[in-house]
Amino acid sequence: xxxxxxxxxxxxxxxxxxxxxxxxxxxxxxxxxxxxxxxxxxxxxxxxxxxxxxxxxxxxxxxxxxxxxxxxxxxxxxxxxxxxxxxxxxxxxxxxxxxxxxxxxxxxxxxxxxxxxxxxxxxxxxxxxxxxxxxxxxxxxxxxxxxxxxxxxxxxxxxxxxxxxxxxxxxxxxxxxxxxxxxxxxxxxxxxxxxxxxxxxxxxxxxxxxxxxxxxxxxxxxxxxxxxxxxxxxxxxxxxxxxxxxxxxxxxxxxxxxxxxxxxxxxxxxxxxxxxxxxxxxxxxxxxxxxxxxxxxxxxxxxxxxxxxxxxxxxxxxxxxxxxxxxxxxxxxxxxxxxxxxxxxxxxxxxxxxxxxxxxxxxxxxxxxxxxxxxxxxxxxxxxxxx
Numbered sequence: 001x002x003x004x005x006x007x008x009x010x011x012x013x014x015x016x017x018x019x020x021x022x023x024x025x026x027x028x029x030x031x032x033x034x035x036x037x038x039x040x041x042x043x044x045x046x047x048x049x050x051x052x053x054x055x056x057x058x059x060x061x062x063x064x065x066x067x068x069x070x071x072x073x074x075x076x077x078x079x080x081x082x083x084x085x086x087x088x089x090x091x092x093x094x095x096x097x098x099x100x101x102x103x104x105x106x107x108x109x110x111x112x113x114x115x116x117x118x119x120x121x122x123x124x125x126x127x128x129x130x131x132x133x134x135x136x137x138x139x140x141x142x143x144x145x146x147x148x149x150x151x152x153x154x155x156x157x158x159x160x161x162x163x164x165x166x167x168x169x170x171x172x173x174x175x176x177x178x179x180x181x182x183x184x185x186x187x188x189x190x191x192x193x194x195x196x197x198x199x200x201x202x203x204x205x206x207x208x209x210x211x212x213x214x215x216x217x218x219x220x221x222x223x224x225x226x227x228x229x230x231x232x233x234x235x236x237x238x239x240x241x242x243x244x245x246x247x248x249x250x251x252x253x254x255x256x257x258x259x260x261x262x263x264x265x266x267x268x269x270x271x272x273x274x275x276x277x278x279x280x281x282x283x284x285x286x287x288x289x290x291x292x293x294x295x296x297x298x299x300x301x302x303x304x305x306x307x308x309x310x311x312x313x314x315x316x317x318x319x320x321x322x323x324x325x326x327x328x329x330x331x332x333x334x335x336x337x338x339x340x341x342x343x344x345x346x347x348x349x350x351x352x353x354x355x356x357x358x359x360x361x362x363x364x365x366x367x368x369x370x371x372x373x374x375x376x377x378x379x380x381x382x383x384x385x386x387x
Contacts, residue, residue: 015296
């Protein structure tokens with residue numbers, strides 16, 4: 001059976017669901033397709049900064065997101081022994097929240113007839129209209145396709161096969177555990193630098209901590225009989241006791257492992273004919289600035305306003321508005337990730353000195369640039385006046 005709708009969204013993650021809510025707000029006809037049997041997310045936390053929260057406010061879900069998250073007030077950069085190198089207050093609000101909580105909040109705002117589950121894309125034909133073949137041997141046809149299917153995007157591989165994924169050659173582990181969160185931990189994001197290792201932790205709520213551990217891939221040498229938990233306990237044995245406590249209290253089954261990667265921003269296009277891309281599907285970034293999901297949210301809302309304006313160059317306008325900021329974030333995040341892991345004692349000492357003496361105002365200047373969404377005000381006025 002073949003159906004025709006105006007806009008298809010592929011992918012029901014944070015970016016795709018934000019896109020759906022934006023299109024709903026602007027009264028566009030759309031259908032969202034998610035390959036899983038439900039909207040869900042892996043068990044990990046995520047940072048949501050004010051740029052994303054302000055967009056969620058525009059979509060009338062901001063307060064619901066805040067209620068499910070935990071407010072962070074500052075970053076503490078420290079040695080592996082938790083000796084403070086620098087404390088940097090956040091100039092605007094930042095929350096840590098479970099990814100699944102965001103997914104649930106956004107999905108609950110959608111009408112059930114606006115999405116289909118268990119619909120995994122097999123291939124697309126990009127001609128005058130978009131013809132999508134799903135793996136269940138069904139077909140659908142649309143005027144526009146919005147790809148939000150992640151760093152391993154099936155749509156991107158079809159439309160832009162020349163765009164590849166860039167490995168960072170770093171392994172990251174994530175975990176969540178019950179924890180006694182005292183006053184020092186309550187609203188603080190900690191990042192510990194040892195040299196060849198990093199460890200980050202922050203409160204997810206009043207009684208759970210979310211942590212991340214990062215190591216160069218070439219140094220990852222776990223024996224076949226060693227569990228990930230025991231490997232991490234051994235690898236991070238020289239860190240402050242709070243790190244070992246967090247690892248000890250985390251269930252082995254709750255530890256997620258993957259390799260960091262991004263998409264190097266040297267390509268030219270975010271769209272080709274009718275397919276257009278948002279989020280990780282076109283500009284995946286490493287997590288060092290905590291902006292992956294936030295930038296997908298900005299993409300979705302910006303594209304929605306461009307579609308609302310209904311100009312002849314909608315996709316070009318969207319890309320021109322968003323690409324410069326995204327390129328800056330991808331490059332900065334990659335640079336931070338590479339600098340954060342050092343090879344020898346001298347480099348470690350230099351990194352600690354840099355973190356300690358780098359002007360606080362420069363940290364905040366970079367953060368302010370990342371979270372700035374003033375450009376949306378003008379875009380919203382343009383979209384409103386076009387009606």
